[in-house]
Amino acid sequence: MNKVIIRVKDLRKTYKTxxxxxxxxxxxxxLFARQSINLDxxxxxxxxxxxxxxxxxxxxxxxxxxxxxxxLTGILYPTSGDVYAMGYVPWKDRKRYVTxxxxxxxxxxxxxxxxxxxxxxxxxxxxxxxxxxxxxxxLNDMTDLLDVGDHIHRPTxxxxxxERMKCEFIMAMLHRPSIxxxxxxTIGLDILSxxxxxxxxLEMNKSGVTFILTTHDLSDIEHLxxxxxxxxxxxxVFDNSLDDLRRHTGNIKLxxxxxxxxxxxxQIRGVEVxxxxxxxxxxxxxxxxxxxxxxxxxxxxxxxxxxDLIIEEPPIEDMIKELYLDREAESKK
Amino acid sequence: MIAENQFIRGVKxxxxxxxxxxxxxxxxxGDFLLSTIIMLMAEMFAPAITFLIYSNGASFPGWGIYExxxxxxxxxxxxxxxxxxxxxxxxxxxxxxxxxxxxxxLIKPLGLVHLIIMTAFDCNxxxxxFGGVLLFAISMKHLPFPGFxxxxxxxxxxxxxxxxxxxxxxxMSALAIVWVGNSRIFEMFSAVTSFSQYPLSIFSKPIQTxxxxxxxxxxxxxxxxxxxxxxxxxxxxxxxxxxIFFLIASFWFFKKMVxxxxxxxG
Amino acid sequence: MIFLSSMGVIGKKIEFYKTxxxxxxxxxxxxxxxxxxxxxxxxxxxxVQYFIWHAVFTTRGSLGGFTxxxxxxxxxxxxxxxxxxFDFADWNLQMLIRTGKFATFLLRPVTHxxxxxxxxxGHRILxxxxxxxxxxxxxxxxxxxxxxxxxxxxxxxxxxxxxxLAFLVNYCIGISGFWLIRTNxxxxxxxLFKDICAGVxxxxxxxxxxxxxxxxxxxxxxxxxxxxxxxxxxxxLGGVSFSIPEIVGIQALMVLAMVLFVTILWKKGIKRFSGVxx
Numbered sequence: 001m002n003k004v005i006i007r008v009k010d011l012r013k014t015y016k017t018x019x020x021x022x023x024x025x026x027x028x029x030x031l032f033a034r035q036s037i038n039l040d041x042x043x044x045x046x047x048x049x050x051x052x053x054x055x056x057x058x059x060x061x062x063x064x065x066x067x068x069x070x071x072l073t074g075i076l077y078p079t080s081g082d083v084y085a086m087g088y089v090p091w092k093d094r095k096r097y098v099t100x101x102x103x104x105x106x107x108x109x110x111x112x113x114x115x116x117x118x119x120x121x122x123x124x125x126x127x128x129x130x131x132x133x134x135x136x137x138x139l140n141d142m143t144d145l146l147d148v149g150d151h152i153h154r155p156t157x158x159x160x161x162x163e164r165m166k167c168e169f170i171m172a173m174l175h176r177p178s179i180x181x182x183x184x185x186t187i188g189l190d191i192l193s194x195x196x197x198x199x200x201x202l203e204m205n206k207s208g209v210t211f212i213l214t215t216h217d218l219s220d221i222e223h224l225x226x227x228x229x230x231x232x233x234x235x236x237v238f239d240n241s242l243d244d245l246r247r248h249t250g251n252i253k254l255x256x257x258x259x260x261x262x263x264x265x266x267q268i269r270g271v272e273v274x275x276x277x278x279x280x281x282x283x284x285x286x287x288x289x290x291x292x293x294x295x296x297x298x299x300x301x302x303x304x305x306x307x308d309l310i311i312e313e314p315p316i317e318d319m320i321k322e323l324y325l326d327r328e329a330e331s332k333k
Numbered sequence: 334m335i336a337e338n339q340f341i342r343g344v345k346x347x348x349x350x351x352x353x354x355x356x357x358x359x360x361x362x363g364d365f366l367l368s369t370i371i372m373l374m375a376e377m378f379a380p381a382i383t384f385l386i387y388s389n390g391a392s393f394p395g396w397g398i399y400e401x402x403x404x405x406x407x408x409x410x411x412x413x414x415x416x417x418x419x420x421x422x423x424x425x426x427x428x429x430x431x432x433x434x435x436x437x438x439l440i441k442p443l444g445l446v447h448l449i450i451m452t453a454f455d456c457n458x459x460x461x462x463f464g465g466v467l468l469f470a471i472s473m474k475h476l477p478f479p480g481f482x483x484x485x486x487x488x489x490x491x492x493x494x495x496x497x498x499x500x501x502x503x504x505m506s507a508l509a510i511v512w513v514g515n516s517r518i519f520e521m522f523s524a525v526t527s528f529s530q531y532p533l534s535i536f537s538k539p540i541q542t543x544x545x546x547x548x549x550x551x552x553x554x555x556x557x558x559x560x561x562x563x564x565x566x567x568x569x570x571x572x573x574x575x576x577i578f579f580l581i582a583s584f585w586f587f588k589k590m591v592x593x594x595x596x597x598x599g
Numbered sequence: 600m601i602f603l604s605s606m607g608v609i610g611k612k613i614e615f616y617k618t619x620x621x622x623x624x625x626x627x628x629x630x631x632x633x634x635x636x637x638x639x640x641x642x643x644x645x646x647v648q649y650f651i652w653h654a655v656f657t658t659r660g661s662l663g664g665f666t667x668x669x670x671x672x673x674x675x676x677x678x679x680x681x682x683x684x685f686d687f688a689d690w691n692l693q694m695l696i697r698t699g700k701f702a703t704f705l706l707r708p709v710t711h712x713x714x715x716x717x718x719x720x721g722h723r724i725l726x727x728x729x730x731x732x733x734x735x736x737x738x739x740x741x742x743x744x745x746x747x748x749x750x751x752x753x754x755x756x757x758x759x760x761x762x763x764l765a766f767l768v769n770y771c772i773g774i775s776g777f778w779l780i781r782t783n784x785x786x787x788x789x790x791l792f793k794d795i796c797a798g799v800x801x802x803x804x805x806x807x808x809x810x811x812x813x814x815x816x817x818x819x820x821x822x823x824x825x826x827x828x829x830x831x832x833x834x835x836l837g838g839v840s841f842s843i844p845e846i847v848g849i850q851a852l853m854v855l856a857m858v859l860f861v862t863i864l865w866k867k868g869i870k871r872f873s874g875v876x877x
Binding site for chain 1: 342345346348349350352353356357358432433434436437439440441442443444448592595596597
Binding site for chain 2: 630632633636639640643644646647650651653654655656657658659662663783784785787788791800801805
């Protein structure tokens with residue numbers, strides 16, 4: 001049953017940029033001889049995605065996430081390596097390949113600003129050559145699922161961000177793609193729209209659509225993905241289930257602390273202060289294997305007159321650091 | 334799911350896109366009307382100069398005022414067709430590259446050139462067409478009516494002038510891909526094409542050769558007008574051949590720049 | 600009176616101008632390849648003009664009070680001067696108003712007019728060696744136009760006044776953004792009108808004489824036509840001729856009048872902006 005839908009092998013991407021001087025002299029010089037700099041965005045990554053998976057792509061900015069996504073959608077040529085997606089090489093068979101995929105870019109709208117989404121849908125219908133009946137059915141299903149019935153007939157510029165993003169999803173999926181790429185799809189959304197969109201993704205995934213999701217918002221991954229790939233500096237640093245990721249990094253917490261008094265040194269084992277926001281405000285990371293959360297809260301309560309205490313999941317950068325540390329620790333054993 | 338063939342799908346999609354663009358533009362009717370009039374007035378620059386020259390008692394040697402205005406009206410008509418229907422691709426590419434939304438076109442199952450053109454229909458410029466036709470009619474009224482063969486030749490040359498504008502649009506779009514955010518390519522275009530609006534004979538020999546053989550700018554106004562006026566010039570064949578080469582070169586350049594874009598991600 | 604009341608603190612302002620101008624300079628220096636387009640566009644447009652007038656003047660000795668040489672020189676001078684005085688304050692201000700970024704200026708202890716003027720200074724300094732100098736040299740050496748002013752001091756004064764005037768006129772157009780939402784069409788219309796009346800396309804003496812008389816009383820001719828004539832060394836419009844010091848004096852008066860006009864318009868605009876809410 002489980003069929004590989006995308007196979008990526010040893011994918012490399014090197015960008016060549018040119019040094020650019022500021023002064024007039026540099027400008028003139030650069031006309032004749034330009035100094036090139038090679039930037040490795042992807043350093044030979046390999047992975048496979050099976051049909052019906054819901055895969056999360058995580059990584060800090062500039063890690064290679066969007067480069068991978070662009071190559072997988074056929075927008076970008078890689079420097080070397082192979083990609084087979086549904087039997088196509090994305091950048092070579094672009095036109096045929098893209099009829100099978102959909103994409104939602106949180107930052108790049110496919111809708112048309114001054115006209116209602118419905119008209120943009122019609123345009124996509126003709127671009128993809130969707131039969132009238134199929135189109136109607138799909139549109140009805142999706143507007144129901146996303147709860148956007150009337151909004152699609154209002155000009156896009158009058159819609160709220162949430163309504164607009166729901167329409168972006170419809171736009172991307174009208175042609176019933178087998179693979180859908182989502183790039184930061186919930187960025188800036190309110191909780192209700194976010195919830196609705198997540199339900200929609202899960203629903204579509206159940207019906208067999210493969211989703212590949214890039215984000216730097218952990219909560220998206222937690223609610224959606226079963227498998228997670230983390231990239232950093234152009235390499236895959238983690239590729240396993242979400243549960244496994246939790247085992248590695250569930251032990252660290254991000255803590256923000258505010259006190260009525262000045263905060264001096266914090267003498268608790270496993271605490272690392274990451275930022276002094278002010279004399280009364282500190283951000284830190286706690287390793288709960290060294291000091292348990294209970295113990296931490298108790299000690300903190302003794303040391304400071306708290307005005308606020310926030311405990312949350314750490315940002316990706318800290319998780320990656322933790323992953324590296326874990327690996328080192330394991331290899332020493 | 335994909336029942337229709339590629340061509341029919343393309344035509345339908347194009348039609349749908351034009352409809353959408355019209356609907357969008359009508360959201361600002363007042364500004365639309367004003368812009369249309371301005372575009373038309375800005376286009377009247379060369380005819381206005383011509384008019385002032387002749388009304389001050391001077392002339393282009395060997396050319397009557399209506400003959401010169403005929404050249405300029407043809408130039409306007411060609412732009413009046415090109416700008417709304419395909420020239421918008423330049424501005425479209427420019428803003429898409431700047432905003433990073435050119436990628437969105439790359440994930441749609443039609444050719445990139447087609448997609449850039451169809452999402453760029455701009456009805457503002459239709460004023461140029463009306464203005465051009467009007468000026469053409471006025472000039473023709475004062476000139477001897479051409480014979481049938483002259484009309485046929487004119488039509489063929491006029492089509493070539495659209496071909497030239499299409500090639501320009503491709504080259505400019507290609508430039509817009511690599512020269513991010515530079516709207517001044519339009520100024521370069523107006524500068525280059527300002528050669529097309531006057532009788533060829535006023536220019537020096539090297540320039541005449543340049544605008545007939547190397548970049549046949551004369552086709553944008555002068556050559557089509559000259560067949561209607563019965564003033565055949567020997568350079569016309571060279572210009573026709575050269576325009577085809579120019580088109581091929583522009584396609585090649587566009588492809589190359591797109592290839593560069595897709596290998597660097599902009 | 601924004602301008603007059605601040606005369607006393609001008610010393611402190613110089614530092615402000617220097618900083619803003621320098622930042623703008625650096626900001627735009629990244630786009631210097633865009634500016635370099637002028638090195639192509641300017642000479643090409645000029646080349647066409649050159650041939651037009653060479654052809655036309657074979658049929659007549661003088662036209663609109665110009666000889667061939669004066670005509671070609673007119674276009675040469677007016678286009679190099681335009682690099683020194685070019686302005687986009689209107690576009691900038693309208694963009695700030697439309698996007699709501701203008702509100703941030705109300706929160707800062709500077710008047711936006713000064714800020715915009717400082718930006719223009721920075722932008723024009725960049726353009727001075729990117730556009731003005733190269734095109735100037737091309738005109739002199741490639742086209743052989745005599746680009747030496749007859750009265751250098753008056754010419755510099757006149758160009759400086761034109762610099763300020765171009766800014767003020769555009770700023771007025773920009774202020775209209777307080778009342779109108781989508782102003783692209785209107786802005787283009789006003790620009791076209793301004794350029795025609797300033798003598799950018801053709802010397803004003805080509806227009807019918809009643810129109811020339813009206814133009815005497817409008818600010819536009821003082822942007823291009825006047826500095827170009829001062830450069831050449833003689834001035835006449837609508838049958839009236841002035842000596843060079845006289846016309847530069849009148850130009851200065853026009854600048855003062857525009858300062859007054861901008862101040863009034865600005866006050867009304869701000870009221871409107873704050874009234875509507877941010």
